[in-house]
Amino acid sequence: MSEAADVPGVSDGSDPSDVLALDSLLTANELAVRERIRDFTEQRIKPGIARWYEDAVFPLEVVPELGELGVLGMHLEGYGCPGRSAVEYGLAAMELEAGDSGIRTFVSVQGSLAMTAIHKWGSEEQRQEWLPRMAAGELIGCFALTEPTAGSDPSSISTFARRDGPGDDAGWVLDGAKRWIGFASVAGVMVVWARTDDGVRGFLVPAGTPGVRATPIAQKLSMRASIQCDVVFDAVRLGPEALLPGARGLRGPFTCLNEARYGIAWGAMGAARDSYQAALNYSQDRLQFGKPLAGYQLTQEKLVNMLLEIQKGTMLAIHLGRLKGARKLQPEQISLGKLNNVREAIAIAREARSILGGNGITLDYSPLRHAANLESVRTYEGTDEVHTLVLGKHITGIGAFR
């Protein structure tokens, strides 16, 4: 913490929205990373987001820039990955989601899901083949686990990979369907989880493999600057080298999901903070009955409660980051972080919107977009109900899932 003291003007409480001086919990390096990514968001995401969102376009041109920024596979070591700390990764997620959840989602899918799967469960050859280009943003990865009929229950997946002949050096034939697969239609490589005779295994499926069809889900009211796909695998033939050797069973994808959830707990607070800031600014500028909106008790009540939850959620994220840095972070802790921070973020974004009056329904202001995006974030990687029951089992010792 001593480093932080050297950063002028940051941790001295001069920012009235950092009431708790949480910046004083961050090192100078961490603050520097945050500034860099905040700048990127201001300059590269915010100016274009309204148009991308309206047009339902994911800005592919931003991908290599994210690579250059060092946020793809940010927490991984080697193979061209940045190797940053857990808190730095979290801060990056926060700043990017202050821009748009769709952008942070891309970074999560690329780094926490696809790259982590390859890094952790892949062979040396697989790592070398895919990770450097993915870290650079030259190639997009996706992560195909969820299926149309098994949203919150991955144990019921039915996509199946059977051996394409006898012996361990035989290839595979993959059949099944996935849904809500982020960026599948633009991915150069898919990490696909399928049932086999040997339990659930992961496969790397390069773009263009015959029999694979990824269709973006259209007419979305959330995450419009992002891509989620239906993917069909129709007798897809894969060589034996497609198999991720290190992962057996659901522990493989679950490890990746926990990485992603960790980032979400941070990211959601970025969307919340940006919503709050938009509402605060508007309320200070907008006159009502000759007085700024910010001067009314009903507005102050909203702003204070929003800020209070942002500060608590951010403190929680920092705490999770410190635990993760010390390799002590437990799945229940991540569940608590994801549950709380997304739930509070969505409430904050909605409340922020209410301060903006009619103007708040346009893309000129971020809160309603954030609120809409967070509907997706709330659902993926475990709904409120799933995380509640995970925690419920943890504290009572009794599972109530069924």
Next chain:
Amino acid sequence: MSEAADVPGVSDGSDPSDVLALDSLLTANELAVRERIRDFTEQRIKPGIARWYEDAVFPLEVVPELGELGVLGMHLEGYGCPGRSAVEYGLAAMELEAGDSGIRTFVSVQGSLAMTAIHKWGSEEQRQEWLPRMAAGELIGCFALTEPTAGSDPSSISTFARRDGPGDDAGWVLDGAKRWIGFASVAGVMVVWARTDDGVRGFLVPAGTPGVRATPIAQKLSMRASIQCDVVFDAVRLGPEALLPGARGLRGPFTCLNEARYGIAWGAMGAARDSYQAALNYSQDRLQFGKPLAGYQLTQEKLVNMLLEIQKGTMLAIHLGRLKGARKLQPEQISLGKLNNVREAIAIAREARSILGGNGITLDYSPLRHAANLESVRTYEGTDEVHTLVLGKHITGIGAFR
């Protein structure tokens, strides 16, 4: 109430979602009106709404059909208007908003605002000129009161109409700007409220009048199947016959706003009910861990609380309708109805969305669209805060607006 008994299968409690048997409070005629409009919504609105919403298009082709359906100026007498009761009008608003708030908004703007202004404050010539075509849906009207810098405070409007010469038979020159004016860009006639040397007055401005420019507000995240415009009046010359003779001061537009708010209190419950129904249906069909979602305690808790508020809000709307039918409805009562029913509707739509999982973020399901629309509904015709303070003054005797 005896009539209702004759309608088979309606008021016998056989609909589990009408727990309180509220249908028994409606007459056979009222139930018949409801059925007719519910059918229209099912056949003409629901099939097209996802496409209209995605494309941000208001379906102009539906306007004459609404005229034929008898919902334009529905509660007005004469001049081709249907002359239906307050409750019938309310039921129509409810059924149309079960389709989309944008369609109900059109009906409110046309009937409760524009036509009511002309019917109540217009000369005989004005009524005959405009109302029959508006009732038939051959001509669209709009209602220009709100200004860019005066959302919740109509008393501060600055659009000005000055006499275009001496004497009472002189015309007028209109200058100013309005914002959030529904359907202005497609309107054949605008009801414009402006300050004059003689206080606030209303004017009828036909489409095509030089100096009028209406620009649809783009990039909306709410009410995308509807139109709201910025309107500029730049030295617009109007003849003396443009003046609405009957309205002086803000009482003129306020009377119309109260008409519209009454319809909103009903309409919001339509959006809520449709959201609930979508969530109920989904939860009954969707299996999770081998059991319908509807069989889980956490889902039932949501459904029950949603339904409970729908029933209370509907009962409140019926009560307001009976008071209105008896010409006893007071502005505070409307404030209470608007405040409660829109606030609860938005909460219900959001909760419904959470039951739909990932699928709920697409336009295949209505709740997220309803929730987004209701952000506009919550704001226009008085925000929560405005109605809270109106009621606060009523019960305490002390104004706390400033």
Next chain:
Amino acid sequence: MSEAADVPGVSDGSDPSDVLALDSLLTANELAVRERIRDFTEQRIKPGIARWYEDAVFPLEVVPELGELGVLGMHLEGYGCPGRSAVEYGLAAMELEAGDSGIRTFVSVQGSLAMTAIHKWGSEEQRQEWLPRMAAGELIGCFALTEPTAGSDPSSISTFARRDGPGDDAGWVLDGAKRWIGFASVAGVMVVWARTDDGVRGFLVPAGTPGVRATPIAQKLSMRASIQCDVVFDAVRLGPEALLPGARGLRGPFTCLNEARYGIAWGAMGAARDSYQAALNYSQDRLQFGKPLAGYQLTQEKLVNMLLEIQKGTMLAIHLGRLKGARKLQPEQISLGKLNNVREAIAIAREARSILGGNGITLDYSPLRHAANLESVRTYEGTDEVHTLVLGKHITGIGAFR
């Protein structure tokens, strides 16, 4: 409704707290009943309640006065019972609970539970023996169903009555324990529900029967001006005439519970209204920074939301009363009324307390007492969870109790 129009000053909206003019839904007779009981509460309950509550004393001296007032077995016909309508009974519950939930609870236990059981399931001899004295308040009845280990699940009761010899004219021997039995220690007769070889049956146990021991539960933080007892039945010998002939199975006690729940839905709104009124009065009298508390936005927001829920809950109670009067009231409707009105009442009482500042923690003001009492009311006759799941089953068709 036409009668109401003749009552001057009631339904004209002159009471700012009856925003919705709900009084216009009541007949002149109903309003007169309400006035009479309101007066009683003002004169006989409110002056003594602080002392009774502090000292944990139920005012036995009030019981005959309640009989004279005509509220004991109020809705029953014959046998000295008043034979009033469902709405009149509801209004009485509301006015008495505006005094204290403990008083209304006494009236519920006496009339809706004990007297209803005897009236509905008793023999002619049993009715004539007990009902007239109970209606007059000369004798207290109680209703022993709940057991220590089976709060929300009456089907698991284990108190057992075995035949005290062969043949149908044999008496009974009763063994078991009950808990939370209102007024058992002061009751002249107990209605006891016990398992038999023939299913659940009801028994009338006169005071003083050997083997019966009723001990008031002490150190209560709720309902201190009331009595709830542990009751033990230790080889209690009863004659054959103790059996209630008409009731077989749980339908017997459940019918009575539904009567009581109906009254609770009304009564809770009485506690809520009294809390609101105390807060409103205080906020109008108490100056803060030189202005009445009632003049602040944060206070008005609370008052308005409280009143809004009171009005909705009261309208709901009236609706239930009309259904009951028409003999159409269904158990699910009562569940909805009890769930909503008690839940809202407790929220209102708590909010009211928060307006009273430090003074609100004393018995000089009613809201904290009401809030504490309503903890009991919320629990007995079905918790929020039980009623939620009852309604959940009704609307989804799937039971989720287990």
Next chain:
Amino acid sequence: MSEAADVPGVSDGSDPSDVLALDSLLTANELAVRERIRDFTEQRIKPGIARWYEDAVFPLEVVPELGELGVLGMHLEGYGCPGRSAVEYGLAAMELEAGDSGIRTFVSVQGSLAMTAIHKWGSEEQRQEWLPRMAAGELIGCFALTEPTAGSDPSSISTFARRDGPGDDAGWVLDGAKRWIGFASVAGVMVVWARTDDGVRGFLVPAGTPGVRATPIAQKLSMRASIQCDVVFDAVRLGPEALLPGARGLRGPFTCLNEARYGIAWGAMGAARDSYQAALNYSQDRLQFGKPLAGYQLTQEKLVNMLLEIQKGTMLAIHLGRLKGARKLQPEQISLGKLNNVREAIAIAREARSILGGNGITLDYSPLRHAANLESVRTYEGTDEVHTLVLGKHITGIGAFR
């Protein structure tokens, strides 16, 4: 933090209710202090609290034991005070309030208010005269600021001290009334804040001074095991040495209030944790439909949300403690902590109670007592509204108090 690693079984996540492993943020010394005070609470407070509460008795016999325990003036240096750290003081407040808010309140009044006032603003003689006996629990101090008509607005106090003669060595005559003065009737010395010709000043008034009359406020529904008094000063003559030389203006008492609020932010989480634990234990023991209550989704949802807020509130308290330890703690930060932690604690205690069924209304279980106590805690030292507006001004720059 490294110390914590040495404490076996504490920070390893083995306590399922410390989901976030917050104990790992505490040093071994801090954990040891906590254990010691937790033991005291278990052995000396919990066994007696039901009786004290029912009888409305403050256990005076506990006072010297608290002195021996080292929690009176715990954070002060010298004069017999323990000189413990901010976090240690906070942990003590938490553990004591897990017993009862009334006990923690006594410690706050004694240490944070009365002793801090003397320590900070007193002369050397005053310190030596009073502090050692107060630290030892041989003498009780109280702090008389609040007045009957000025709850949330100390700037309007009207108690007045006039010079009892000319010159600076003249004594004083004190007139006025105070309300809600904790422990005044048993205090050996009162710190009294009064208006003078020289602004607000503090005075030390020994017990028995003629003209002082302290009357305990009776018939309380909260803090019954504590004492709050009305105090009247009727021409009370004080010597010149009664004046606290160091304090001028409201900054004097405000400094003490901030000390107390800091302890409240910790203490409230103690009451919350104890409530949660009671509900968790009960839900694990109590069967419903043959399954522990803890195994139902609706119960788990409550428990999880309770625990989540406890963890966040505790983390917040630790953070405030670290800031205070570093002498960086700001009034706004304390406002945020007090506002959040008491508001959440009261919600948690209420929710815990709802899990306990009927049994939860007796003093056998702590949650309803905690909830009742927290009504006082929520009010004193700044209501929710006051702290909301303090923070609102901080973040918007605009005061909305009036």
